[in-house]
Amino acid sequence: MSRILYLDCFSGASGDMIVGALIDAGVSFSEVEAVVKSLDLDGVRVSCDRVDRSGIGAAKFRVIDSVAIESDPTGADVSHDHEHSHDHEHSHDHEHNHDHEHSHDHEHSHDHEHSHHQHRGLSEITEIVKRSELSSEGQLRAVSLFRRLAEIEAGIHQMPIEEVHLHEVGAVDSIVDIVGAVCAFELLDVDQVIASPMNVGSGTVHCAHGELPVPAPATAKLLVDAPIYSNGPAVELVTPTGALLVTDYADGYGVVPPMRITEIGYGAGDRDFKGRPNVVRAFIGETTGVSEADRVVVLECQIDDMNPQIYGVLMERLTAAGALDVFYAPIQMKKNRPATSVTVIARPRDQEALTTLLFIESTTIGVRVSEMARSTLDREIVSIDSPFGMVRLKVARRNGIVFNVAPEFDDCARVAQEHGRSVKEIQAVVMKSWLDSESSS
Numbered sequence: 001m002s003r004i005l006y007l008d009c010f011s012g013a014s015g016d017m018i019v020g021a022l023i024d025a026g027v028s029f030s031e032v033e034a035v036v037k038s039l040d041l042d043g044v045r046v047s048c049d050r051v052d053r054s055g056i057g058a059a060k061f062r063v064i065d066s067v068a069i070e071s072d073p074t075g076a077d078v079s080h081d082h083e084h085s086h087d088h089e090h091s092h093d094h095e096h097n098h099d100h101e102h103s104h105d106h107e108h109s110h111d112h113e114h115s116h117h118q119h120r121g122l123s124e125i126t127e128i129v130k131r132s133e134l135s136s137e138g139q140l141r142a143v144s145l146f147r148r149l150a151e152i153e154a155g156i157h158q159m160p161i162e163e164v165h166l167h168e169v170g171a172v173d174s175i176v177d178i179v180g181a182v183c184a185f186e187l188l189d190v191d192q193v194i195a196s197p198m199n200v201g202s203g204t205v206h207c208a209h210g211e212l213p214v215p216a217p218a219t220a221k222l223l224v225d226a227p228i229y230s231n232g233p234a235v236e237l238v239t240p241t242g243a244l245l246v247t248d249y250a251d252g253y254g255v256v257p258p259m260r261i262t263e264i265g266y267g268a269g270d271r272d273f274k275g276r277p278n279v280v281r282a283f284i285g286e287t288t289g290v291s292e293a294d295r296v297v298v299l300e301c302q303i304d305d306m307n308p309q310i311y312g313v314l315m316e317r318l319t320a321a322g323a324l325d326v327f328y329a330p331i332q333m334k335k336n337r338p339a340t341s342v343t344v345i346a347r348p349r350d351q352e353a354l355t356t357l358l359f360i361e362s363t364t365i366g367v368r369v370s371e372m373a374r375s376t377l378d379r380e381i382v383s384i385d386s387p388f389g390m391v392r393l394k395v396a397r398r399n400g401i402v403f404n405v406a407p408e409f410d411d412c413a414r415v416a417q418e419h420g421r422s423v424k425e426i427q428a429v430v431m432k433s434w435l436d437s438e439s440s441s
Contacts, residue, residue, distance in 0.1 A: 125146050178241060200230055
């Protein structure tokens with residue numbers, strides 16, 4: 001049995017809609033909020049409240065920038081309810097007079113004042129992400145997402161990636177949405193993500209390149225190889241952040257797979273369209289039997305001629321590219337040469353990308369591939385209020401029986417540092433706190 005997430009993007013997708021849907025489906029808002037706070041963005045906070053979209057109750061994830069509010073001379077709402085604003089297509093000459101009109105009636109709640117939006121480059125955004133409380137894997141994932149956006153912007157504007165200043169993406173709302181989504185996906189801890197074809201909307205968008213049909217250039221580039229269609233109101237329904245997150249996390253696309261639904265979440269966009277709920281719907285459920293989610297590919301190669309310093313970088317980049325696990329083992333090859341066996345476990349859809357990465361980042365000239373079924377325990381991330389503060393644990397069950405419990409190492413290391421204790425002492429205390437909570441329940 002495995003956990004599966006189905007993202008229903010019948011009304012498009014944006015970063016805030018996805019985060020809202022996952023929170024509505026059970027992800028802890030307080031934990032997402034804590035990670036956002038750790039970004040240390042001056043005056044930025046988040047909220048999540050219930051709203052109505054065409055009669056459907058949904059979670060509205062908001063990014064609130066108090067610095068922007070204080071600097072706004074009109075006193076208008078600049079809380080960055082940014083879904084569908086799509087002012088990301090700029091010539092990047094830093095004039096940004098924003099005198100363009102959108103033929104598809106976008107309500108730019110904050111395009112009247114952009115002086116508070118810093119034009120951050122990739123290196124600055126990377127430093128912001130690295131100081132967050134995201135796990136090391138989450139930080140790598142977030143940085144890779146921003147790099148992908150920067151590469152697309154660089155290609156569109158025909159400039160080196162180092163010179164790209166991400167206006168829409170570098171704004172605090174987009175940074176928060178991406179980091180918040182990475183955190184939410186980690187907390188959800190599903191084995192497979194499937195997405196519906198995405199409704200991109202209709203009409204046109206006025207950008208630096210002129211009047212273009214939706215989706216705008218950056219969004220269109222992000223949607224390459226993803227199934228899309230056009231329906232509904234004359235607005236652009238898929239934002240760059242939404243396209244980025246769906247295409248990065250989705251293991252596949254299609255209709256709702258066979259599953260037993262356990263949770264449903266709705267994440268609201270800014271607008272309330274008549275007769276069309278402006279939401280992303282998230283189904284979380286369980287599958288049984290050997291399905292796509294229960295199959296993995298194993299990539300293997302042996303290397304005897306590579307600088308040992310490269311192995312650390314190789315593991316980081318394979319993990320960031322979607323590898324489920326990477327491990328090394330010392331071996332002896334022909335002519336008694338010492339070597340290293342590299343094994344990568346991955347989802348079938350990531351086989352080609354990870355194989356290519358092995359060729360690029362290592363000295364191997366051949367990769368063996370095998371496909372096999374796997375059995376996994378149902379995993380859940382829970383938070384325990386220990387004597388030293390809140391710590392997360394991963395609980396693994398099957399048929400309601402607990403087989404393994406493991407405190408999150410990063411949390412234990414942080415708490416140990418804060419209190420001047422050893423990591424193993426914190427781990428023992430956290431386990432006792434969990435056992436006590438289980439016995440009392």
